Amino acid sequence: MSERVIPLVDHRAAGLKALLPARPVAPTGLLADTLGRPLRDLRISVTDRCNFRCNYCMPKEVFDKEHAYLPHSALLSFEEITRLARLFLAHGVRKIRLTGGEPLLRRNVEDLIAQLAQLRTVDGLPPDLTLTTNGSLLARKARALKDAGLQRVTVSLDGLDDAVFRRMNDVDFPVADVLAGIEAAHAAGLSRIKVNMVVKRGTNDHEILPMARHFRGTGTTLRFIEYMDVGATNGWRMDEVLPSAEVIGRLRAELPLVPLDPTAPGETAERWGHADASGRHDPALGEVGVISSVTQAFCGDCNRARLSTEGKLYLCLFATQGHDLRSLLRDGASDADIASALAPIWQGRSDRYSELRSTLPADTRQAGRRVEMSYIGG
Ligand code: SAM
Ligand code: SF4
Ligand code: SF4
Numbered sequence: 001m002s003e004r005v006i007p008l009v010d011h012r013a014a015g016l017k018a019l020l021p022a023r024p025v026a027p028t029g030l031l032a033d034t035l036g037r038p039l040r041d042l043r044i045s046v047t048d049r050c051n052f053r054c055n056y057c058m059p060k061e062v063f064d065k066e067h068a069y070l071p072h073s074a075l076l077s078f079e080e081i082t083r084l085a086r087l088f089l090a091h092g093v094r095k096i097r098l099t100g101g102e103p104l105l106r107r108n109v110e111d112l113i114a115q116l117a118q119l120r121t122v123d124g125l126p127p128d129l130t131l132t133t134n135g136s137l138l139a140r141k142a143r144a145l146k147d148a149g150l151q152r153v154t155v156s157l158d159g160l161d162d163a164v165f166r167r168m169n170d171v172d173f174p175v176a177d178v179l180a181g182i183e184a185a186h187a188a189g190l191s192r193i194k195v196n197m198v199v200k201r202g203t204n205d206h207e208i209l210p211m212a213r214h215f216r217g218t219g220t221t222l223r224f225i226e227y228m229d230v231g232a233t234n235g236w237r238m239d240e241v242l243p244s245a246e247v248i249g250r251l252r253a254e255l256p257l258v259p260l261d262p263t264a265p266g267e268t269a270e271r272w273g274h275a276d277a278s279g280r281h282d283p284a285l286g287e288v289g290v291i292s293s294v295t296q297a298f299c300g301d302c303n304r305a306r307l308s309t310e311g312k313l314y315l316c317l318f319a320t321q322g323h324d325l326r327s328l329l330r331d332g333a334s335d336a337d338i339a340s341a342l343a344p345i346w347q348g349r350s351d352r353y354s355e356l357r358s359t360l361p362a363d364t365r366q367a368g369r370r371v372e373m374s375y376i377g378g
Contacts, residue, residue, distance in 0.1 A: 001066055002007055003367045006258045006277075014285050014293055014367065015105060015312050015321065015322055015323070015324035016321050016323045016324065017323075017324060017327070018313070018323045018324055018325055018327070018328055018341045018342075018345065019296065019326075019341060019344070020219040020333070020337050020340060020341050021340050021343070022339070023337065023340075024336050024337070024339075024340045025343040025344075026336075026339070026341040026342070027087070027090035027091045027339045027342075028091075028092075029090065029091060029092040029121075029122035030092060031091050031342075031343060031346045031347060032090055032346075032347070033156070033315075033346055033347060033348070033349035034235060034347070034348065035265075035300075035348060035349075035350065035352070037091055037269050037300075037301060037302060037349070038092055038252055038303050038305055039088070039091055039092050039303060039305055039346050040083065040092060040093060040094050040095060040266060040303035040304075041093065041094070041095045041096075041097070041266070041303050041304040041305070042088045042093045042095070042096050042097070042293050042304075042305050042306075042307060043096075043097045043098075043099055043102060043227045043304060043305070043306045043307070043376075044085070044096065044097070044098050044099065044306075044307045044368025045099055045103075045306070045307065045308050045309045045375065045376055046075075046080060046081070046098055046099070046101070046103045046106040046109060046112065046309065047075070047100045047102065047103065047105050047106045047309055048069055048070050048100065048101045048309045048375050049069050049100070049101045049102065049105055049135070050063075050100060050102040050105065050373055050374055051102055051105060051134075051136055051171065051173075052102065052134050052136070052169040052170070052171055052173060053169065053170040053171055054158070054168060054170065054198075055168065055170060055237075056198055056200065056227055056228075056234045057230075057231070057234065057372075057373055057374055058233075058372070059170075059233055059234060059235070060170055060325075063232040063233075063374075064232065066159035069077050070309055070310055072290055074126065074309075074310045075105045075309050075310060076166065076174055076309070076310065076311045076326060076329075077194055078108075078111055078112040079115075080114075080311065080326070080329050081112060081116075081307075082112070082115040082116060082119070083329065083335070083338075084307065084311070084325060084338070085116055085127075086119050086335075087335060087338050087339045087342060088160045088305070088342070089119055089121050089122065089127060090122065090339060091121065091342055091343065091346070092122060093121070093127070093305075093324075094123075094127060094128060094350075095127060095128040095129075095130070096127045096128070096129050096130070097130050097131065097132060097154075098112070098113070098130075098132070099131070099132045100309070100374065101374050102133065102134055102135075102136070102137075103131055103132070103133055104131075104133050104138065104141055104280075105137070109145075110141070110145055110147070110148035110150075111148070113129065113131075113148040113149055113150050114148040116129055116149070117129055119152075119265030124285065126149075126173050126193040127261035128151065129149060129150055129152075130150070130151060130152045130153060130154065131145070131150060131153050131154070132153075132154045132155075132196070133154070133155055133156070133157065133181075134155070134156050134169070134178070135155040135156065135157065135177075135178035135182060136173055136177060136178065136181070137181070138155065138178075138180075138182070138184055138185055139180045139181045139183075139184040140151070140184075142181065142185045142187070142188040142190060143184070144186045145188070145190070145192050146188040146189050149197055150190065151190070151191060151192075152190055152191050152192045152193060152194075153185050153190050153194075154195070154196055155178065155181060155182055155185070155193070155194070155195050155196070156195070156196045156197075156198070157175070157178050157179075157195050157196070157197060157211075158197050158198055158204050158207070158358075159175070159197070159207035159210075159211065160175060160207060160210050160211055160214055160359060161175070161207060161210070162175045162176070163173055164203075164204050164207060164327075164330040164367025165178075167204065168204060171367070180322070182195065182220060182316055183259075186219065186220075186276040190375065191218045191273070191325050192221075192247075193219065193221070193223045194221045194223055194289075195211075195220055195221070196213060196222065196223050196225055196291075197211055197222065197223070197224050197225065198225045198227055199224050199225065199227060199242045199247060199322065200227045200240050200241075200242070200243040201227075201239065201240050201241065202378075203240070205242050207253075207359045208224065208247055208250055208251065209250065209251065209254055210299040212251055212255060212288055213255070215283060215286070215288075216255070216274055216285055216286060217274070217354065218286070219286065219287045220287050221286060221287055221288065221289060221363045222289070223269050223288065223290065223291055224244065224247045224288070224290050224291070224296040225293065226241050226242070226243065226288070226291065226292055226293050226295060227240055227242075227291075227294070228293050228294060228317075229294070229318075229357075230317055230318065230370065230372075231370055231371065231373050232370050232372070233372065233373075233374040238294075241294050241295070243292070243293060243294075243295040244270065244290035244291070244292040244296065245292075245295070247290055248272060248290060251272070251288065255274065256274070256275035256276075256279065257272040257273065257274060257275060258272065258273050258275045258279065258280070258281050258287070259271070259272055260272060260273045260281060260287060265303075265305040266290050266298075266301040266302065266304075268293075268298055269290065269291050270289060270290050270291075270292065270296075271287050271289050272287060272288050272289070272290070273285075273286075274285045274286055274287060274288070278367065293353070293354060294357070297352070297354035297355040297357070298354070299331075299351070299352035299353070299355040300352075302316075302351075302352070302354070305346070306322075307323055307325070307375045308371070308375055308376045309328060309375060310326055311324065311326030312324055312325065312326070313325055313342075313345060313349045313351045313375075314371065314376050315345070315346070315350075316351030316352075316375070317353070317376070318351070318352060318353035318354075318370055319353075319370070319371065319376075320370055320371065322371070322376070323345050325338070325342075328341060341375065
């Protein structure tokens with residue numbers, strides 16, 4: 001068994017105070033950080049709880065009966081989340097992703113979706129509203145989520161082999177129920193459904209081809225994610241990372257694939273289309289993607305902000321501290337105040353951990369101090 005690094009300090013408690021600038025800053029939708037990156041994507045964690053114990057995210061040894069989850073009073077209410085989301089949209093956000101923990105465990109999450117679906121971007125459009133889920137409750141909830149205004153969904157699934165999947169979620173959850181959830185999402189009319197598979201060498205890399213064959217031509221886009229050194233508890237080792245280039249190599253040995261152009265700036269996945277007999281991409285067969293978070297950093301156009309379950313704003317998945325927005329909300333700050341406080345936070349952002357990872361000596365990567373992915377969301 002690999003060694004585990006157990007966090008000694010609860011970094012959820014530490015937070016940076018969000019300061020009100022001396023003069024109000026009216027949102028223009030044009031915020032840029034110190035590297036010129038705009039703010040476009042807001043990921044909101046709606047719970048720090050999960051019914052799975054994926055070893056790479058919430059290992060059982062750490063997230064056991066003794067683990068102290070946030071009390072309900074610490075969580076942002078739906079009204080607080082919606083209010084912040086509205087101000088982020090005014091600053092230029094176009095896309096909102098609900099995550100967690102397992103977002104479908106938050107009671108009545110469809111009510112939050114209904115509130116968020118009413119908001120508008122600076123272009124007067126509804127935000128691109130999506131959600132990442134482990135799929136365990138999707139069969140039951142897909143219709144209500146769609147009716148509330150959810151447009152699309154990403155389901156995490158690490159293999160088709162039932163024994164492998166049960167081992168990886170570590171709560172003996174069957175793969176058939178997640179597949180039923182994906183079916184239900186299609187049936188409910190959710191569009192552009194994606195499946196994310198975290199690849200760990202030696203654990204589930206033999207599932208790469210079966211997964212690609214299974215989802216080819218089904219309207220579901222499968223994406224392979226490099227296992228990342230997020231958080232402080234998963235005992236990450238570089239030798240368990242299977243580089244995306246190797247994933248593509250293995251796929252192309254069996255399935256014809258052609259490279260596709262990115263659809264949007266800041267897109268994290270490199271796209272590959274399934275090709276027909278003539279070697280051209282056949283849209284009916286769909287595509288796969290690879291997300292090379294470790295071997296090919298994409299910080300250069302990272303436009304993502306993360307709002308934790310208790311209202312701290314994180315500027316990077318690998319950040320050690322967040323900016324406390326909940327205090328502003330609960331101390332009675334006005335919308336103008338909060339919008340003004342958000343601007344300098346984004347403008348001061350210089351995070352680019354993945355680009356620097358290989359140049360940082362191991363003892364300065366702050367591995368013991370990083371917040372968990374289940375807390376700030378993926
Ligand atoms: N519970 C939901 C789920 O699993 O989809 C949402 C939250 S989960 C933290 C979001 C995404 O992060 C999932 O796709 C998960 O596979 C991914 N993830 C978690 N830990 C990871 C790690 N160490 N490396 C790469 N991806 C990870
Ligand atoms: Fe739960 Fe998602 Fe983390 Fe797995 S990856 S433990 S499903 S939050
Ligand atoms: Fe964005 Fe941080 Fe990931 Fe770089 S390491 S892509 S800045 S979240």
